[in-house]
Amino acid sequence: MDKVTEEELIGRSIKGDRRAQKSIYDALSPKMFSLCLRYTGDRAVAEDILQDGFITLFGRLDSYAGKGSFEGWARKIFVNTALMYLRKTDALKLSGDIEDARSLDNGEPPPGQQIGYKELLKMITSLEPSSRTVFNMHVIEGYSHKEIADSLGITEATSRSKLQRARLKLQDMIRKRN
Amino acid sequence: MEDFENRFDLEVRSLMENAEEDVPSRIWDGVSSALDRKKAPVPAAVWWKRAAFAVAAAAAAAAAVFLVPRSTPDNTPTPGAPMVRTEVPVTAAPALLSEAVPSRPIIVAAAPAPAPAVVAAETAPQEMPSPETTETTVTKKDTKDQGQTAKVPLSFNKALFNKESRPKDIGRISISAGGNLQSNGSPAKMLTGFRYARAKAPAKAGITEVSESTYGMTLSAGIGVRYNFNPKWSIGTGVTYSLLSRSFTATYYDTSSPDLSVTGKTDNFQHYIGIPLNVYYNVISRNAIKFYVWGGGSVEKGVANKFILHDSSRDIRLTERIPGVQWSAGGGLGVEFAVAPNFGIYLDPGWRYYFNCAQPNSIRTQQPFTMNFEIGIRAGF
Structure with a gap:
């Protein structure tokens, strides 16, 4: 506008x-x-x-x-x-599975540029709700982990862990799709 | 690794941040309707019907209790058993009689309920009342009739509607204490339920309502004083306390950290202290029952507006002041049952209109025309 x-x-x-x-x-x-x-x-x-x-x-x-x-x-x-x-709807209840996830950085370029909006949206929405929410808030809306932790009632460490798992899951789905 | 993640995040963000979806037209219809509902009041005619029904029900209940003849043994003398009697009005009620020093026994027909009545004491010889009449022997101090025994038949219904009403009402002061239930807009859940309504205006405490509000019934209690100018007219005032409640889902925006907010179920309680001023007109006034109409106004000052937002980790409690005052006007019917000479129970069904005085969201702002039902006790001097 x-x-x-x-x-x-x-x-x-x-x-x-x-x-x-x-x-x-x-x-x-x-x-x-x-x-x-x-x-x-x-x-x-x-x-x-x-x-x-x-x-x-x-x-x-x-x-x-x-x-x-x-x-x-x-x-x-x-x-x-x-x-x-x-x-x-209790969708944000934590699964308890918050261990640190390892990066899949294998020297290749990030897979995000190889996919379109519709496909990526489908993949994001297929993520577990709490991971999806943290991913959306941090990566797309730009909230800090402290802000996410305050808003969702979780710790910053949990927020980081959820984010990392969401990233890995998405990268994995994109690679498999390719 | 961090660089890899950052690049991945950036690529995802660039794809998703400004993405657009086709929006169905019905969404705007829904938004527009909701914005309209905020403005449109519930038709007043609906409330008149509900109020009229409630008053009719209350009147029917009162009539059933006091007008329908009892099926239990009647205390009135049978037609075939006339008696010669001289009625001596005794304004004292049974409670007072029992306090008197007994000098001679008087046989009084037992009344089926402890209502005060003008007791007809017979001083001359008389025939016995009908055998169905239950009798109880009591004593009464009466220097004129010492040594005599009188049987005093009492008809409960007759005594109640003896037209010789309370002459001492003139200049009389009575005090009352009562409670008041006010409609919350749901006829189906009038006693226990809530009314659903949109009320989106933000409160100053940083609370923004994001869901329907459910309104509880308004509860009031108070004490009052009433002065009788004459047997028909009286004026009353007092002090009342009212509690208004509602629940909704709200988002709390912390002004010190505007980037984030907390959303959750929120309870809102508003506390008001008020001073009513009413005029009463006795339509029917008997010894044990009065029917009257009343009308007047009230001014109330909100003393606290409290919010409790239930978050998953903690409750957020906020209190804000309520500026200004709430003016209202009301009227209705009333019935008072005397249970002792100077003591009665009253029921005042009525209507009240709350004027727009820029008060916080409540059932009064959502539905300014309400029905209320007050019940209490009244003692006279």
């Missing part, structure tokens, strides 16, 4: 202008739907989270201070909404 337009749209949306809200929705929803899919792996659930996330977003628009990107601010709302769902 253009910066000036974005500010105008936000201002009008806070006042309840439905057309402005729709414009914000149109601009954000494709990316946020992708985010919701990444966290849940289920299209129907992702749709529910997307809807709840937008209701939260419009209810909380007046707290957006204009500092930092609006999309980044919105992304946090959708991540939190997805985490709320995962907590409710």
Whole structure:
């Protein structure tokens, strides 16, 4: 969204202008739907989270201070909404299998560049939920391990371990696919 | 190894971060409907119907208790057994009679319930009441009738509806203590349940609601004083305490660490202290029962708005002040049953409208027109 337009749209949306809200929705929803899919792996659930996330977003628009990107601010709302769902369904319960995993670095280039979005999404959503959540939060959303630990109620070591296992699993799946 | 992982992460991020998916149009329909629901109040007509039904039920219950003739042995004299009697109004109730120094016995027909009644003491010779009448011997201090024995038949229903009401009501002060249940919007779960409703506005404590709210019934308790101007009109005031509750899922954004938040089930309790001012009009006033209508207003000050967010690792407790006051207006019917000369139980079903006073989210802001049912005790002087 253009910066000036974005500010105008936000201002009008806070006042309840439905057309402005729709414009914000149109601009954000494709990316946020992708985010919701990444966290849940289920299209129907992702749709529910997307809807709840937008209701939260419009209810909380007046707290957006204009500092930092609006999309980044919105992304946090959708991540939190997805985490709320995962907590409710106990999907984030740890399996207890948190031993350190070894890297598969064998000198070859990382396998990420050899795959497309749809395939990678499918692989990410096939990960065990807690590993998938840590992977999404750290690698794609950029949260630190401390932030992830605080948010999920786990230790930083567990967060690191979950991340590493997710990485290895993904790299393994990509290599096998090739 | 770290470089390898970083490169892998970057490649994954570049692929996924800005990826887009086609969004079904029904999602916007759902969002739009939810935003509309926040604004649309429940039709008032629905609440009028519910309230009318509840009042009718309360009135029917009261009538069933006090108007329907008992199937147990009747205390009224049988038509075939007339008696000559002189009624001497005795305003003292059985409780007071028992305190008096016994000078002579009086036989009084036992009443089926301990309701106060005007006792008709017979001073002249009389015929016996019908054999069905249960009799109990009591004594009463009466210097005029010393040495005489009188049988006093009492009809419970007649005594209750003796039209000679409480003449001392004028200038009389009564105090009351009672509790109040207020509807939470769910007729199916009126007594124990909750009402589901959207209420998304963020609270100032950093709590953002991300789910439906479930509202508990409002509980109130209080004490009051009522002054009778005349047999019909009286005015009352007092102090009340009200507890409003609701539950929802919320996200807590810590202002000191805005990047992360905690989400979980949250209980919200709002505490209010109020001062009501009501006017009462007695429609029917008998010795043992009164029917009246009442109306008035109330101002309440919120003293605390507490949130308890249940996180997996800990409970986060937040308290915020409630600015301003809550004004409301209400009215309803009432019935008071006397269980002793100066002591009664009252039931006040009614309606109350809460004005928009920028108070925190609650059943009052979600559904400002509510029905309430107050029950309590009242003592007179």
